[in-house]
Amino acid sequence: MPQPLNLNRIHRWGLQSPPASHRLLPCLIQPSMADPSEAKGEGSLRKAFGGVLGVFILLLIGTLAFSIRLFSVIKYESVIHEFDPYFNYRVTQFLTKNGIYDFWNWFDDRTWYYLENMSTYCKNSDLDIVFELMLLVILDRYPLGRVIGGTVYPGLTLTAGSIWWLLNNLNIPLSVETVCVFTAPIFSANAAWATYLLTKAPSHQFEVKGTGAGLTAAALLAMVPSYISRSVAGSYDNEAVAIFALIFTFYLYIKTLNTGSLFYATLNALSYFYMVCSWGGYTFIINLIPMHVLLCIVTGRYSSRLYIAYAPLVVLGTLLASLVPVVGFNAVMTSEHFASFLVKCQEVFIILHVVAFVYYIKGILSPKMFKVAMTLVVTIGIAVCSAVLAILIALVASSPTKGWSGRSLSLLDPTYASKYIPIIASVSEHQPPTWPSYFMDINVLAFLVPAGIVACFLPLSDASSFVILYIATSVYFSGVMVRLMLVLAPAACIMSGIALSEAFDAFTRSIKFQLPKLFEASPSDAGDTNRGTQDEPTKVDNNTPTEKTEATVKERPSEKHRKKEKKKLEKGKEIKEKGKENADKVSNKPLNAKKLLVLPLEASAVAILLLIILGAFYVVHCVWAAAEAYSAPSIVLTSHSHDGLHVFDDFREAYAWLKHNTDVDDKVASWWDYGYQTTAMANRTVIVDNNTWNNTHIATVGTAMSSPEKPAWDIFNSLDVKYVLVVFGGLVGYSSDDINKFLWMVRIGGGVFPHIREPDYLRDGQYRIDAHATPTMLNCLMYKLSYYRFVETDGKGFDRVRGTEIGKKHFRLTHFEEVFTTHHWMVRIYKLKSPKNRIRGKSKKKTNPKTTSKINSNKNVKKNPWQ
Amino acid sequence: MGRRTRSAAAMAIVPLLLLSFFHLLQFVSSTQEIRVLSAEKRIDLTSPIARVFLTLKVENYGAPEVPEILIAFSPTESEHLAILKASTVEGKRKKKTYVPLSVSPVSSPDAPNGAQLYSVTLRSPLQSGETTTVEALYVLTHSLEPFPTEISQSEPQLVYYRDSATILSPYTIVEQTVYIKTPSSKVESYTKVEPTARSGSETRYGPYHDRLPYSFSPVIVHFENNNPFAVVEELVREIEISHWGNLQIRDHYRLKHAGARHKGVFSRTIAALGYFYWVYDTYAKHPCRLDYQFRQSLSASFKTLLAMLPPRVHSVYYRDDIGNISSSHLRINSQKSELEIEPRYPLFGGWKATFTIGYGLPLQDFLFESSDGRRYLNFSFGCPLIETVVDDLTVKVILPEGSRNPTAAVPFPVNQHLEMTYSYLDVVGRTTLVLQKRNVVPEHNYPFQVYYDFNPIFMLAEPLMLVSSVFLFFVAYIAYVHIDLSIRRPLKTNS
Secondary structure, eight states, rough: HHHHHHHHHHHHHHOOOOHHHHHHHHHHTTTTOOOOOHHHHHHHHHHHHHHHHHHHHHHHHHHHHHHHHGGGHTTTTTOOOOHHHHHHHHHHHHHHHHHHHHTTEEEESSOOOOOOOOGTTOOOOTOOOOHHHIIIIIIIIIOOOOOHHHSOOOOOHHHHHHHHHHEEEEEETOOHHHHHHHHHHHHHHHHHHHEEEETTTTTGGGTTTTHHHHHHHHHHHHHHHHHHHHHTTTTOOOOOOOOHHHHHHHHHHHHHHHHOOOOHHHHHHHHHHHHHOOOOOOHHHHHHHHHHHHHHHHTOOOHHHHHHHHHHHHHHHHHTTSTTTTTTTHHHSSSHIIIIIHHHHHIIIIIHHHHHHHHHHHHHOOOHHHHHHHHHHHHHHHHHHHHHHHHHHHHHHHHHTEEEEEEEEHHSSTTTHEEEHHHHHHHGGGGGOOOOHHHHHHTTHHHHHHHHHHHHHOOOHHHHHHHHHHHHHHHHHHHHHHHHHHHHHHHHHHHHHHHHHHHHHHHHHHHHHHHHHOOOOOOHHHHTTTTTTTTHHHHHHHHHHHHHHHHHHHHHHHHHHHHHHHHHTTTOOOHHHHHHHHHHHHHHHHHHHHSSSOOOOHHHHHHHHHHHHHHHHHHHHHHHHHIISOOSSSSSSSEETTEEEEOOOOOOOOHHHHHSOOTTOOOOEOOOGGHHIIIIIIIIIESSOOOOOOOHHHHHHHHHHHHHHHHHHHHHHHTEEETTEEEOOTTTOSSSSSHHHHHHHHHHHHSSSSOGGGGGEEETTOOSSSSSSSSOOOOSSHHHHTTTTTTTHHSSSSEETTTTTOOOOOOOOOEEEEEETTTSEEEEEEEEGGGGGGGSSSHHHHHOTTOOHHHHHHHHTTTOOOO | OOOOOTTTTGGGGGGGGGGHHHHHHHHHGGGGGGGEEEEEEEEOOSSEEEEEEEEEEEEEOSSSSSSEEEEEEEEEHHHHEEEEEEEEEEEEEEEEGGEEEEEEEEEEETTTOOOEEEEEEEEEEEOTTOEEEEEEEEESSSEESSSSEEOOSOOOEEEEEEESOOOOOOEEEEEEEEEEEOOOSOOEEEEOSEEEETTTTTTEEEEEEEETTTOOOOEEEEEEEEEEOOOEEEEEEEEEEEETEEEEEEEEEEEOSSSSEEEEEOOOHHHOSHHHHHHHOOSSSEEEEOOOOOOOOOOBBBOOOOOEEEEEEEEEEETTTTTOOOOOOEEOOSSOEEEEEEOOBBBBOEEEEEEEEEEEEEGTTTTTEEETEEEEEEEEEEEEEETTHHHHHHHEEETTTOEEEEEEEOOSEEEEEEEEOOTTTTTSOEEEEEEEEEEOGGOOOOOOOEEEEGGGHHHHHHHHHHHHHHHHHHHHHHHHSSSOOOSSSOOOOOO
């Protein structure tokens, strides 16, 4: 019965919550070849030393996690990155300026400006003047806006806001921007520490390896490129804090599972609450944990600790989650939660109670009575469950999307989004990843993970089964969306940490075992077998046969798997090394347990060397990724040349110009990518922004960009737009400009307004802007705004991104005028000409209320004149 | 009472306005007995700032001594008047020296049409029958009015300058001449008050003879001035003293191009003056330089500004509220540091930009101990950008925590008050002396002093605080480890 004994020990530990030194004790004591008589006196010293060393290493790991993310600040500057972080930054600014209560009620009218034309409502001339004025106020200038407090995950903002508040109260005058920039690195350090805790917990069954595996996993996570890509300094996004919350919630769940302490269960619910506040990825937690509970029940691992770990989390966690405005009743209503709350809660939560009840009854009834009671309960239970299930299925089926939102549907069917929702498909991070991106993002971890999984099976505990489940699900999800690689990274780090620490342990043990043999003739076998703690001998004895069989059984498929992998990824040395190490490691398993069979000295030395090379390779790759691949802030571009560094700071040039030289209430139209940046940096109202919930609106802007000047002017004018901003890379060769994104505008626009048809813009299925381009393409607004007067720069109009001369070089703009172009022409801003200069047949236009409804009339009235 | 003379050294102190009433009583009676024998006014309009040099030869033909003479300004002039300096010439020919004289405004209710009078205190009272020469320099801001008020990108900028052909004075002027110097010979039009002559870039009004007091004949000059009309609408300078050896300066600018407003189309191909592009060539994978032939622009837009910083400047930064501005150059030598900055975008008429320049300086260059044991900061007032008008200047001198009794010595009148600033780990806060002045021109770049008392023991306050908090943390942790906080009675269990 090793299980209860083991758990009893863990339980005791949990209650006493020993300092780190206690936990470190075994790993330092055990390998020591010290005299048993000396062990006690020296042990306490070693214990203290080990504790300090462990804390010191953890501190270093934290520093590493923090500092590896500072490349962006050192190479570029302390600035917010990308697009979404600008929104978060703006919200944080509002929070720090106006306080928490205003933050919850903040209606942001700087986004989604929407003009409902009044003429439709005021045709009736009998209308009361007052009523008309009211309409004017209510309908005419009606910003769609956004209720920030209710639509944003407030975790990140509140975290950074409270850090700022705390610092300011200590009279440390850091700006909000500085705090926001460094929030992500700080939380990466936290995440590394949380990983240490989480990895230590499931590897408890290895007794001594907990701390080692924990430290290794923490070090791996501190620099895993996948996580770095979302948490470099300046990348102020939800994921930055959410990954910490995710790992910490898992840790607390496992801690509760190991200890059965209600204290940790409550902490777990709170940590889950923080996760819900931070990121939409909380659904991953609330799906994964019920799955694990179900797994435990099915495999007969039910215990009261499982009940304590799960029930409070579901009840408390769901209650808390529904307090977050953006989640609200979604916490129980949407299908994304069905897995947990309805399907699984009805199944898992109820099943858990049923099982608990059964165990209870079993305890008080005699076996005979129990059988009778069992049949009774099972019949009633099945009846009730099926009834509830039926109702649920009916409810879900009656809703139009079957209760599934687009993003979650694309989770189940990776091709769903690209087939049906262009706006989701147009975002690169929603695409399924390619194989190289795995290598780029988790590097050698991808090869260490299988070894870690094997290690977790020897022996399988509640905690290690959870980690296995975690890695399995996250691998699946990462295969659906590149973005979810982020969820995979911690799991991969944990697995690799366990694998590496196991391997090192095996090799160093065999070296240690053999070293004395080299010098002395007499082997000290007896001392070796007895060097464990008190519990160990019994445990080893009990485990040995089962473990051995288990290992041999496991060995084969895993090796086969490895062979397959080898064939698939014949990439060279590293992989071979890895394969060998893993094979070594796996075959070592039983040796570890027995401690009698050891590897040859030379083999283990070589293996350690190879492992170190592997680790070095990982570190080099991570540093490279942090420094080169993931640190560019994307609003500032740089390029190196023989005479130094050149900075392309055009985006901020344009935003600063808008901020200082346009009216506060002017509306700026641009493609939605630049929405958040425009509101944050230029403080101007935008028509569409990166919060892509309103597809129709984005389609309207897409349609305007794809239309000829006149209809585009009408659309923009009906939206009360004053300025149009386009991003153009043709002069300097900046390839992610609007011309390259243009087909998405056409597609999204055409999805709502059928007169925009993609084939009109393609010549023989090819997208081109040179002389062979279609007339529709050459006359659309995007083309004109991008290439207006471009030919004057070099006389030919050579586009450096597309690598051709443009198709139409000399043309005038009739409805727009250029008001600003940045230094490298990367951002061009146009102003809508005022209508007076334009209308010639005024009376004719007036009769036709053309600009009335921007959406409906577009559909019916506007025809593409180029076909 | 009114017969006070002041030494040149005393001039540096802010004039006492108390006495002006008494001055006035005396002048009203004495104006009749002074006349200006010859007067010359040279107006320099080559920059956006109008600088006027006035030379007056004054004679006292009455009996009583005259300690002060008056200079008059029209209401618009006095509104735009940034600084007025007067000096007198001493010695003959080669050994000529200019001795500065103190100037103070005088309330003049009886002056016609709201003319504003300033009195210049002479070194020694002018005896009956004596003559003396007084030279005055005054600077007018915002006195060049763009017309047309809106120009397109390639048009030249034309401005009006309004003044009088005769010198406004409370005294009779026997002979006078006014010269107006424009940046180029391109003068659209000018008012003629005979005799008027124009040669090259200079227009001459006069000489006129025996004009009565307060005679005024308005003239208007319309000419081309393509200088950048850089106006700092608001400048907040923070000067933070740290006795650990650093002086930190932060200048927050709100800059505006105050010339003729830009209208119509903007085009890089016209705007660019010798621009070239660093092209990131996706095919060549390295940047290459691309030069274009651009038409020379006539417009008064500006790309760069030059800031003169003190020598030994370090850690200079130039940014705005959305991050670093990467276009600046710093040249340091032992005499001075020049910081050439470009706003994010070229400024056309009416366009605005904000930015911040910050830098550190070694403390020993600027902080001294006076003979009475007080410390004083000696720093330059005014704006480091050259040829720039500052509409509203605020200088905040943030003294170290624990300093007391700050007093400022500024060579011209400023508003001042005290406030508290809280910075790194402050408990009581740092006393901050705030000096405010409107209408500041480069002529105000003059050293000023802030005196304060400081006990060096305060330097140790914050390090000690940090040390003790770390110590307390460890004490608390040790206590926590050794105290059993559990509710249960400790049980001896045999596990």
